[in-house]
Structure formats: structure tokens, C-alpha cells
Amino acid sequence: MTTVVGGAGRSTATAGAPDAVAGIAIRARGLTKRFGSVVALDGLDLDVPAGAIFGLLGPNGAGKTTTIRILTGLARQTAGTATVAGVEVGLDRPELRRRLGYLDQDPRFYGWMRGRELLELVGRLVGLDGPALRERVGDMLERTGLTAAANRRIGGYSGGMRQRLGIAQALLHRPTIVFLDEPVSSLDPEGRRDVLALIEGLRGETTVIVSTHVLSDVERICDRVAILDRGRLVTEAPLERLLADHIRPVYRLAPEPGQDAAVAAFIGRLRATPWVTDVATAPEGDLRVSVNDPITAGPSLLAIVVDEGVRLAVFERVRPTLEDVFLELVGTPSADELDGRGFIRPREVGR
């Protein structure tokens, strides 16, 4: 399952990183993690170019967080090897962590500590002190919009404020590589915009690994994307190439309201049609119909609409999004494939 890494369109090598010559910030070979008979990660091969903003995608339980936990030294792989900034990953490796920043998907802090104190602690741990520390802490508080709350106890912070504090502590020491696990999950739209802009601003200076479910955010900021499913790498490529390689005509249909039965019958018929690869329903009722034979699909799709008597407000051919590619590659899990939490059941092997 080796992926071939092409040049990241907008990436540059990071000065000072041991792997800067090769231009590779992260390299994983056969990375595997098992919990008993459950395979959380299965032989992951991955190269992340230095300076890239790299999106790690996959449904719940795909292995994204496990990958990040191994690469940051919080968990130990069952098999395989990985280097981050040229340093082999491991549990007790301060020299590895000097080069990386990390934001947990559910960042936890000391409730008794003040926001500024936390950043000062992190700054001291990474070797900052004196005026340089104060200046950098002030800068990060400003950039994450926490200046006004800097002297309040973290125990009183909202979820969004904790997320922004997590981003501030991850970026404080200008790390070579930053792992951001769901960095905008708790943020309001304004906070989301600001944080995405902050991440975009790191392009070329820092290698950023972003794990997220929000595909539109990935499309906005990422150079490259890896899609994981059930612990396996499905694909890894520059975003533009991924979209181009999987480009399939997608039609957006917006049925007029009040014709649920007709629309249901219409969807059922589409799904039974050989040239339709996927029918996705948006919350507002729009249908996105992916097809593999555009020459047949154009007229035939309209014919089915007429035949089923569905009244449409919109019928258009649209550019496929990352979500379309994601659904095509990963598919929509059936109810049997999900556990009670909405996570895809991991694969199991004999011990």
C-alpha cells in the first residue's frame, strides 16, 4: 500500500529539519496498531512533504487519531516504523517533541491555571524565557483572540476558547510539524474562519497535519489529502489531482417541496440504474447524483425525472467536491457497519 508522493504544489522544504534534503517531514512504513484482535491501523505507508498542509480524512474509527497519536509519541505502534522531522517516533522522546506541536481533538487543560500561565508553561518547556517568552505568548493570545481572557482561569473557558488555547499552545514554539486533530470542531463560524486563516498562514513554514470531518475546510486549506478507511489508506494525493482523477459528472437536483413519495421512488430508481454511482441527499433536500457515463446520463436522467413525475426547482451539472470523491472512495457505511456511537466497526483479525 505504498503511495507515491509527487511534488506538493505549494510546499517548500523546512529549513533546519533533518529530512529537509529529502523534503519529507513525515514518513511511515507499514505502521500498524492493534488492540487485541481489533486492527485500528493496518500497514500505513505515508510520506508527507515538508511545508505542506496535509489533510487526514476518514469516517469515525478510520484510524486518523490513532495515526496522530503514534506520530506524536502518545501511543506505540504494533508494527512498522515512522519518522517525524527525521526522528524516529517513540513514547519517551523529548527530542521528537521539540519539533512538533499537537492539538488533541478534545483539548484538556488545568482548570486552575490561567490561559496566559498555560502558554508560559508551554513556552518554558520548549526553551523560551524572559522577554522572548512574554512577546511570543502575547502574540499567540492575540492571534487566537484570547487576549481579553488571558488572565481568566481556564476552568471558566468555553469549548471554543479551549480549542483556540489548544491551537495557541500547539503553535507557540513555531514547531517544524503541527498535528491538529479536529482543530475547528468546537468553533463558531467566525472562530472557524480565523483559525483556518491562521493555519493557512503556516503554509510553507510549517508542515501541518489536519484531521477533520469537515471536507469543505480541507478543500479550502489543504495541499494534499490522505483518506483512511477502517485503518487502511485508501488514497493519498495532492488535492487537485485527487479531484481531477476522480472527476465524475455530478448533477444537483432540487425537488420542489411536498412530493416526498415521488422523490423516494425517484431515488430508488436512480440507485438501481447502472450508470448512477451514488445518490447523496443533502439536509435541505437537494440530491447529488454521481454518474459514470455522462453521455447517457444527461438525457436519461431528465427522462427519469419526467417519467417519475418529479417537479424540480434546479437541475444542474456541478463540479465534484471533495465530499463526492470521499463518498465514492469510502462509500456510505450501512447500519450494520456502525457501532452505537456512529463509529465504523473496526476490522478484527485472529490474534
Place this chain on the structure above:
Amino acid sequence: MAGLGPLLRKELLEQWRTLRLPVIATIFLLVGLSSPLLARFTPEIIKAVAGDQFPMAFPTPTAADAIDQFAKNIGQFGGLIAVLLAMGAVATEKERGTAALLLTKPVSRAAFLIAKLVAIGLTLAVSVVIATAGAWFYTLVLFESLPPAGVAAGAVLQWLMLMAWASITFVGSTLTRSSLAAAGLGIVAFIVVGILGVLPTVGQFLPTGLSGPARALALGVPGPDAIGPTVATMVLIGAAGSVAWLAFRRQEL
């Protein structure tokens, strides 16, 4: 040792901000003050309560009774507090996820543990000093003056004994994610060592064997040799710290 200074600073600030240090020091002060009082007035209290129904005559209380009472109270209350103080030191940080916050920074796991154990040791040291000062002062007021140097040396031995309970509990806190399990280990050790301490051949090489020398030093009288139990307790604390480190450095967070 990567990160030890900032981590120790954080631990000490935490002891203060979470009120552990002020609360524990206050409890120890009350123990220190009340021990000579109890020694002095217990016979009178019993007489007042029981009246003529209690036929035994009480000997006149002395400074030795005050010190004995103090040693007993510190050994029991102090031991329990040492267990409570250490039980969540690592387990709570693992369970809440704050250990991962710090250990994704350039920090060695040894520094993480040492900072915690030193902070626990300092909290207990401050508390023992305050308690001993209170006990020494009330003994002076109610009985007689005791040699300050001897009292201070005895306090060091008392502190070492408390550190033994804290260290054993600390191992439990490192091995598990449960503060209660850690406390269970500390209390079991407390009870088992207390029972074994009665045996003369074994007791002199256990933390409980420090009580006798501590008493003798405080009273300025000849007593059991302090070297055996002191060395044995220091070895026990060192071994506990080593076991904690060996386990913790291999743990996933």
C-alpha cells in the same frame, strides 16, 4: 533532565492554587497543636467524664507523653493524608488527558514524575515543619522545653516515613488510571507495614521503625538506631520512584 524546572514550578503552583498545601498544612498544624493538649488534659478529661467509676490513678503527664501523642497522630493522620495527596498525582492526569498535553512537549517522563514526587515531598515537608513547630511550642507551654535540633531531626524522620507511604501510593497512581486503586495500594501497604513493624527483627528496617528514633531525638534521650530504618526507607522511596518510571515510560497516554 528535560523540562524539570518548569514542571516543578507548575506542580508547586498547583499545590497552592488547588488549596492542597494550605489545607494539609492547616490539618497538620491542628495535629501539632492538639497532641500536647491531649497528652496534658486526657487524664483530667477522663476523670471528669467517668468520675469515681474509673479507679485507676493516672501518672502525671510529661513531655514524653506529648511527643508520643504527636508521633502517633502524625503517623496515622499524616500517613492517610500522604496517601490522599499522592493517589491522583499521575492517575488523574492520565484520566483527564492533561498528561498528554505536557508529554507532547519536549519533556522527559522521568522529569514529569520527579516534579510530582518532589512537589508532594515539599508539601509534606512544609506541613510536618508547621505541625512540629506547633507541637514543640505547646509542649513548651504545657510541659517543658525540648531541644530544637533534636525535635527538627525527629521531624525529618517523620517526614521520611510519610514519604514512604506517598511513594508507594505514587507507584499505584502511575500503574493505573484510577486514583482509588492507587489509594488502595497505599492503604494496604500502610496496614501491612504497620503489622510487620511490630516484629522486632523486621520492624527496624521498615518506615515504621523511624518512630522510635524520632521520639528519642525529640526528647534528647538515647533511643534505637536511626540509620537502619532511615536507609531502608530511602531505598524504599528510591525503588518506588524507579518502578514508577519504568512503568510510566512504556505507557501509552
